[in-house]
Amino acid sequence: EGAIKEVSELLDKLVKAVKTAEGASSGTDAIGEVVDNAAKAADKASVTGIAKGIKEIVEAAGGSEKLKVAAATGENNKGAGKLFGKAGADANGDSEAASKAAGAVSAVSGEQILSAIVKAADAAEQDGKKPEEAKNPIAAAIGDKDGDADFGEDGMKKDDQIAAAIALRGMAKDGKFAVKDGEKEKA
Secondary structure, three states: OHHHHHHHHHHHHHHHHHHHHHHOOEOOOOOOOEEOOOOOOOOHHHHHHHHHHHHHHHHHOOHHHHOOOOOOOOOOOHHHHHHHOOOEOOOOOOHHHHHHHHHHHHHOOHHHHHHHHHHHHHOOOOOOOOOOOOOOHHHHHHOOOOOOOOOOOHHHOOHHHHHHHHHHHHHEOOOOEEOEOOOOOOO
16 A cells, blocks of 8 residues: 555656646757857746756656766866857857767766756756856756857856756757857758
8 A cells, every 4th residue: 555655646746747847848949959040048937947847857756866976077068158159150159169068968977967957956046147157057058148158157167067058958948059150060
């Protein structure tokens, strides 16, 4: 009887978590579309809703305890921040920034990315910030239409944090990545 109750409670939590994530409207474009025209900040409610939904799913599965993976230490891919800025003629996002983004994602595990998202969902600063000012993956993923630089704050220099911001922006409504005119194909 106790086991049935546990399973029932787990299912209730999962259903609630999925509803939270579903309520966050994701974009209809291909995930993480790269654009070479005016990029704008990603939809705040979408980014925070997705992050909170992921956190609830992880917690419902008892994952907060299991997610005690070591945080990433690599800081070689801060240049990926340029993809979170403005696009077009003034953009700094280029094929090098795209390769930094790929480097960050490939350097970490899915668990490290999940852990960074769950941690960010608990963080206070959930307003969009320029890449150099963002202190967590949620702030970076929402972004600021004028941001255009490497990630600069301690909460956003590590590969797992960068990968988490990429994942959140990629799933979010209006979440596009910005590159210079003419560099879209390279990215």
